[in-house]
Structures are given as C-alpha cells and as structure tokens.
Amino acid sequence: MSGKNEHGIAVALLDFPWRFMMTLFLSQARSRWTMTQLILLGFLLVLDARSQEAQEKQSQPIEQNKPRNSQQEREQDSAEITAVPNRPTFASTAEMVQLGVFEIEYGLEAADGHQNINGLLKWGAVKNLELWFLNNPVERDAGVAGLGDSGAGFKYKLFPQKKARPTLSILYVATLPTAKPELGAGAMQHLAQVLVSKDFGKHHFDANEGAQFVGRPGASGFDRRYFTALSYSHPLTAKWAYTAEIAGFSRANASTPATMTLLGAPTYSLSSRLVFDAGAYVAVYGNLPRVTFFLGLTYSIADLYHLHSAHRSQRN
Template identity: 80%
Template sequence: MRILDRRSVSLAFFFFFIYLAQSSALDAQEGQRVQDEILAVPNRPTFASTAEMVQLGVFEVEYGFEAAKGHQNINGLLKWGAIKNLELWFLNNPVEQDSGTAGLGDSGAGFKYKLFPQKKARPTLAVLYVATLPTARPELGVGATAHLAQILVSKDFGKHHFDVNGGVQFVGRPMSSGFDRTYFTALSYFRPLRGKWGYTGEIAGFSRRNANTPATMTLLNAATYNLSSRLVLDGGAYVAAYGQLPRVTVFAGVTYSVANLYHLRPSQRSSR
C-alpha cells in the first residue's frame, strides 16, 4: 500500500506540473496575442493629425470622400510604422472635382516622428513633414510643390482625447519663383460614446496665403464607429466659418489597419 501511495502521489505531482506547464503556455500565448493585437490609429476625419503612432510594422490605410456644392473628392492616406516612433506617409486624391472639372488630385509623401509619448501630465509630442507633389491639373490642385511642417501634441484626460496642431506650409508659385507661406492651427476633440460609437469635433484654419487665397476657418462635427479594433468608420460634416470654401461639406471614410508587415508568415508572403 505504501508503494501504491507513493506512486499515486508521484502521478499527482506529475499531472500537476503538466497542468502548470500548459497553463503557463496558454498564458504566454494569450499575452503574445494581446501584445500582437493591432489597433487602428485614425487621423480621420479631422484636419488635425494625432501625435500617436501606428504600431511598429503596421500598414494602415485611410480613405474617404467629400461632397459639397461644386466640390467632390476621394482622398487617401497610407501609413506604415517603418521603425520605432517613425511613420512613413503617402497621400493621394485619386478623384478631384471642382466646378465641373474632374481629374486626378495632388499627391504627397512625408513622415511623422514621435519625440516622446505622454506620461502623467506630459502629452505626446511629434513632428510631421509632408511634401505635396503637383500631380493634378492646375485648376484642381496647388499647381506647384508645397512643403508642410507641423508640431503635433496629443493628450488624454480620462476618456477625453485632444489633438493640437500648429505649423507652416510653403506653397510654390506656379507662374514665378519663390514660395507663399500660410500657417495652420487646429484643435480637435474625441470622446467614446455608448458601445462602439464615438464623437469628434474640431476647429481648424489656415492663414492668408496670398491675395488670391484668403484665410479659412472650419468647424467640424463627426461620428465614428469601431467595427473592430483595426477597422473604424466615420461620417459627418464641416462648416466654413469664413474663406473661399463651400458653406457645408459632408464626408465619410474608413480607417483600416491591414497587417503588421514584420509579422507576416512565409506562407502569407508567398501567397501575395
């Protein structure tokens, strides 16, 4: 009987250690799954850009359309977390229509670099640079190369998220040398609502660029809906408080985190 008891105790310890090992493995897998979960980081639908970044290696797309009296477009932004704290950007408007003239819009390329994340009272701080390429016809785009540099500040206060942008854009003169200068400022606010819904509002504006392009200011209100952690829909409208803009512009769009390009399996790579 004593031998049988020892065997029983040994078997009990054996199965107990197997259980612990399996539990540890499952916990590790769950922790890795949570760590690898992709979260969308929309810049849409506001004119302001968030200082927060997509995760390292994540490729994310944002596309939307605008419609107003005499103006419609489809606008897109592709983002990739190339290295830690650095996003590479490519922007394009595949469709632009103004006053009955339609065609390809301007394109752009640039980067966003996060200087440091928010911590306690300190906000997230990042810098943004975008070069606009005149791929549109002159009547649909700026007609020259432009350079935009901004400081981005983001801060969470509980469920309330704020983005503040300030910067300058140098726009080339199509018919002469040199650049015109305009300043940009924006304050946007986001708050999650019931369920998967959210609300965002913004006040944004550009200063006067030249005699033909006066200052503008817009007031935006929009709703967002999270279909999943990596897929966000938005829709709303912005009103031109002043400036040469349509009085009311409605819009809708989507932000989708496609994949972490650094975590693609060989089978996924070979199938594409």
C-alpha cells in the same frame, strides 16, 4: 494548415488596397464618381473584418497548443492591432500606428461644386517613425474632374504621453502637383507641423501648429501660411464616439485668403482595426464651400514584419 490559410488571407489583404486604387484610377476616365464606390469599399472591409474574426476563433484552439518560438512572437501575438485614425479631422494625431503595421485611410467629400476621394497610406516603418503617402485619386471642382495632388512625408514621435506630459510628434509632408492646375496647387508645397495629443480620462485632445510653404505656379519662391487646429473626441459607447474640431489656415497671398472650419462627426468602430466616420464641416470664412459632407474609414491591414517572420518560419 491554419497557418498557411492565415498567411494567404493576409497576403490577399495586402494586395487589396493596391488593386482597389488601380481600379479607381482606371475607371475615373470612363465614368463619374458616386458615393456607391466608397460604400462598396466599406462593405467589402466589413465582410473581411467578419471573416478575420471567424478565422481567428476557428484557429484559436490550434494556436494555443502550438509552442511559441520566441519571446518576440509571444509579444506580437498578444498585442492586438488597433487602428490610429487621423480622420475625419484636419488635425493629425501625435499617436503612431504600431511598429510594422500598414494602415489605410480613405474618404469621400461632397459639397456644392466640389467632390473628391482622398486617401492616406501609413506604415510604422521603425519605432516612433511613420511613413505617409497621400493621394486624391479623384478631384472634381466646378465641373472639372481628374486626378488630384499627391504627397509623401513622415511623422516622428519625440516622446509618448506620461502622467501630465502629452504625446509630442513632428510631421512633414511634401505635396506634389499631380493634378490639373484648376484642381490642385499647381506647384510644390511643404508642410511642417508640431502635433500634441493628450488624454484626460476618456476625453482626447489633438492640437496641431505648423507652417505650409506654398509654391507659386509659373514663378519661383514660396508663399507662407500657418495652420492651427484643435480637435476633441469622446466615446459614447463601446463602439460609438464623436469628434469635433476648429481648424484653419492663415492668409498665404491675395488669391489664397485665410480659412476657418468647424467640424463635427460620429465615428463607429466595427473592430479594433476598422473605424468608420461620417459628418460635415462648415466654412466660417475663406474660399471654401459653405458646408461639406464626408464619410470614410480607417483600416489597419496587417503587421508586415510579423507576416514576414511568420512566412520565413513556415518555409523553414
């Protein structure tokens, strides 16, 4: 009976982000966005994480008495799902979500004349390959509000860190101009990056270097600009940590000058699956607000492959 309950909870969790995204999309035409909506999402996830912990504790004695069907099931049960945040930095980590794990990242930005809600869905489709879907369900600039641009891409890990060798991955993202011209890029964009991550004890570094090909609205061809970022993070306690970053783009054209930002933020891990962040980044130069504040979360929902195999075994 506990297996059926766990499966029902997992299915509800998988359905939750899609229902939430649809609610956001439908309501944006009727009301202005506030920070309360993102806080509500975080509150719901906190309650869900607590209920999962309680469910696991209640079912643990029963599960321990059940025979394991295979070595693979034993390995899956013993491997705890751990969130792998790209937030809150502009840099992306070279590390990957675990095989089969579906993870979401959502955040809110607020600055003078600029607000948005930004999202990233990640799935560990196969070993060393992570599929991405990006979407800004809300974008507001200079009093104009609407749906932001969307994107899709992948991250592929070439090799993990070992001794002095860092983790090395490549990232590709295509941006689709789903926003109004005054809110988005107005044309296709392609981003290709090399991602490097390395731990030195408890000190973690992420370095990104890449090129973005920016489409020209109403004309053919692309302009090119380069992206560079270096981020650093370090734990403060078992649950608290902090991160800092310097990042920027080179000049693309006369209307898109170079940018540089400095970011700082604390993070809090409510559980291994759920990580909150909040902070700010300052524009050193470029066409950006002077200071932008943000808050967000990263949540690993479930191992989809494990859920599927568990569902099949229950049916049999």
